[in-house]
Amino acid sequence: MGYTKKKIYAAVGTAACVLVAVIVVLAIVLGGSKNAGETDLTATGSDGSPAGNVAEVSAETSEEETSPEEPETESLTEEETTPEETTPEETATEAPTTEESTTTEAPTTTEAPTTTEAPTTTEASTTTQAPTTTQEQTTTEKQATVKAATGKTYDFTICFAGDINLDEDWATTQYLDTCENGIYDCISAELITRMQEADLMCLNNEFTYSTRGTPLANKVYTFRANPSRVEILKQLGVDTVYLANNHVYDYGEDALLDTFDTLDSAGITYFGAGHNLTEAMEAVYYEFDGVTVSLVAASRAEKYKLTPQATATSPGILRCYDTSLFIQAIKTAKANSDFCIAVVHWGTEYSYTLEDVQLTTGKEYLDAGADIVIGAHSHCLQGMEYYDGKPIIYSLGNYWFNDKTLDTMLLSLHFYGDGTTDSLDVEVVPAVQKDCKTTIASSDSERRRIFDFLESISVNVEIGDDGIVREE
Numbered sequence: 001m002g003y004t005k006k007k008i009y010a011a012v013g014t015a016a017c018v019l020v021a022v023i024v025v026l027a028i029v030l031g032g033s034k035n036a037g038e039t040d041l042t043a044t045g046s047d048g049s050p051a052g053n054v055a056e057v058s059a060e061t062s063e064e065e066t067s068p069e070e071p072e073t074e075s076l077t078e079e080e081t082t083p084e085e086t087t088p089e090e091t092a093t094e095a096p097t098t099e100e101s102t103t104t105e106a107p108t109t110t111e112a113p114t115t116t117e118a119p120t121t122t123e124a125s126t127t128t129q130a131p132t133t134t135q136e137q138t139t140t141e142k143q144a145t146v147k148a149a150t151g152k153t154y155d156f157t158i159c160f161a162g163d164i165n166l167d168e169d170w171a172t173t174q175y176l177d178t179c180e181n182g183i184y185d186c187i188s189a190e191l192i193t194r195m196q197e198a199d200l201m202c203l204n205n206e207f208t209y210s211t212r213g214t215p216l217a218n219k220v221y222t223f224r225a226n227p228s229r230v231e232i233l234k235q236l237g238v239d240t241v242y243l244a245n246n247h248v249y250d251y252g253e254d255a256l257l258d259t260f261d262t263l264d265s266a267g268i269t270y271f272g273a274g275h276n277l278t279e280a281m282e283a284v285y286y287e288f289d290g291v292t293v294s295l296v297a298a299s300r301a302e303k304y305k306l307t308p309q310a311t312a313t314s315p316g317i318l319r320c321y322d323t324s325l326f327i328q329a330i331k332t333a334k335a336n337s338d339f340c341i342a343v344v345h346w347g348t349e350y351s352y353t354l355e356d357v358q359l360t361t362g363k364e365y366l367d368a369g370a371d372i373v374i375g376a377h378s379h380c381l382q383g384m385e386y387y388d389g390k391p392i393i394y395s396l397g398n399y400w401f402n403d404k405t406l407d408t409m410l411l412s413l414h415f416y417g418d419g420t421t422d423s424l425d426v427e428v429v430p431a432v433q434k435d436c437k438t439t440i441a442s443s444d445s446e447r448r449r450i451f452d453f454l455e456s457i458s459v460n461v462e463i464g465d466d467g468i469v470r471e472e
Contacts, residue, residue, distance in 0.1 A: 149422045150338050154289035158341075159198035160411040162376050162396030163206045166232060167223035171403045175436035176232075183232050187400055188440040191410055194429060196237030198412070200286055202295065203399060204345075204376045205233075205241035205248065205270070210258035213251030216306055222250035227262040234266060240284055244272025244297040244317045245345045245377065249307040256315050272297030272343065273310065273317040280310040280318040281325060283333035283340070291415070294333035298326040299345035300357070301377045320344065323361055327368045334369030339415065342370035347378040347395050352457045354382060354394055362392040371424075372413065380406055383458035386471035391426050391461075398433050405434040407450050426469040428454065 165172050172186070179185035184192065195201045207223035209230060215222040233241070241263065249256050256273070263270050274280040283294040298320035299307070310316035320326040326342075334340040342365045346358055362373045366387055373392040375382065379402075382395035397408050410429040417423065430441040430450035441447045444465070451463040460472045 149420055150291060150417055151419060152290050152338075152417055153419050154291045155416040156199040156288035156291070158200040158202065158293065158413045158415070159195055160374055160396060160413070161195070161203040161399040162408065163204045163379060163398050163401040165206055165223055165401045166225035166229040167207050168225060170223065172400060172436050173225070173229070183235055186436065187236070187438045188431065190440045190442075191429065191431060191438065192236060194410055194412065198237065199288055200239050200293070201237045202240045202242065203238055204245060204396075205243055206245050206401065207247050208249070208251050208255045208259045209262035210251055210255035212258060213255035216250055216252065218304075219250065219306055221247070223247045224251050224255060227258065230262050230266045230268070233268060238268060240269040240271065240295065242272045242295070242297040242343045243270050244280075244299040244319075244343070246299060246301045246307050248273060248317065253315060260315075271295050272299070273315070275310070275315045276312055277310040277318075280316060281329040281332075283329065283337070285337060288415075291339070291417075292337040293415075294337035294340045295343065296326070296329045296333050296340070297343040297345070298329070299377075301345045301347075320361070323364060327364065330365055330368040330370050339371045340369055341372045341374060343374050343376070345377045346375055347382060349377070349379050351378060352380065352382060358394055362394070363387050366390050366392070374411070381408065381454060381457070383454065384461045384469060385459035386461060389471070391469065393426075400433060400436075400438045403436045405432070407431075407453060408433050408438060409450070427467045428463060428469060429467060
């Protein structure tokens with residue numbers, strides 16, 4: 001069957017119309033795509049784009065949300081869902097890190113906080129959008145998390161004892177040399193066991209180790225032990241000693257240097273004194289279960305200041321008659337640790353009455369970042385106080401120092417945390433020093449007598465029958 005010219009012309013016309021329609025449609029589609037591309041460029045551009053503004057708003061929001069007036073919660077979160085609700089996670093969902101963060105009051109640790117917009121690696125905060133990681137922002141966050149927990153799981157104990165004396169001509173050492181079992185006949189086995197089992201054992205080394213030097217002029221009591229006596233500290237389980245006291249320089253510079261060498265050789269660290277001022281101000285650091293503890297010490301125990309402070313070129317102790325250097329040492333130690341313990345040699349000898357300077361500067365040291373303040377020098381127990389939830393133990397007294405009859409104690413600090421809460425149990429292990437022996441108080445009545453006495457000379461504490469000290 002053939003086609004007529006009319007039909008052919010009609011078919012051609014129809015095809016032409018279809019072709020024109022197709023061209024028009026393609027033009028519309030292509031034009032729409034071009035416009036869409038221009039819209040996308042506007043949304044993602046880098047020249048003042050909304051995406052950039054999101055980060056800026058996030059930074060402002062972060063600083064506002066972590067202001068001192070609105071502190072973060074005790075438990076920092078690692079993944080945030082909404083500004084009102086946060087969900088703690090064991091590990092971050094994206095980009096985990098191992099950075100740790102400390103602040104001047106209470107350290108915090110986050111692994112990789114994530115947000116609903118973008119994951120970040122800030123050290124101590126989470127925000128509702130996209131927090132920045134500038135140094136300025138990180139500093140603001142650290143300052144705002146003063147009440148946050150470490151976020152770590154840990155359990156360890158640090159024990160402190162007061163004054164001991166191993167001077168060759170002193171009553172304690174002379175009695176020691178008559179004992180068949182040495183120091184084990186001088187201090188109760190129960191106390192020595194507690195000392196040895198502590199994760200860290202610290203005491204006041206109230207003398208110098210040396211065979212050199214001459215006694216300081218115009219000083220009534222001067223104490224020097226043969227360097228071999230350091231073995232007694234090792235038998236007691238001592239790990240570190242504080243040397244910021246008024247007897248470590250009794251035989252001059254050479255004897256002080258010998259003391260440093262003797263302790264170093266025995267593997268016992270020391271703090272509060274050094275070859276120069278920088279060393280004297282340095283903390284000693286110990287790590288337990290991923291938690292770092294720092295210890296610093298200073299002295300203000302002498303009316304005539306015969307024990308020199310270290311200088312840039314000479315050895316000595318750190319003094320705190322002017323508290324500025326010690327406060328600086330505390331701040332540095334706290335910035336590099338989760339917990340900071342400040343030890344101070346202060347107070348009036350054989351007096352239960354606290355000096356005004358103890359009551360004021362002890363709080364200054366806590367404000368500077370110390371978590372605990374522990375005192376020595378008075379040769380007798382002094383009271384305790386809680387300030388801003390943190391303890392001040394004004395004096396541990398004699399531990400094994402002379403033949404006087406005095407109440408004493410071993411102080412046990414039990415640190416533990418479950419990842420959301422940090423806890424500290426302060427325990428008094430009561431004892432009595434008498435006739436060159438230190439004996440644990442074993443009977444309930446004797447324990448209670450010492451606890452009641454401590455309460456009576458303290459500011460605001462109560463001590464349970466278990467020896468645990470609590471804020472009243």
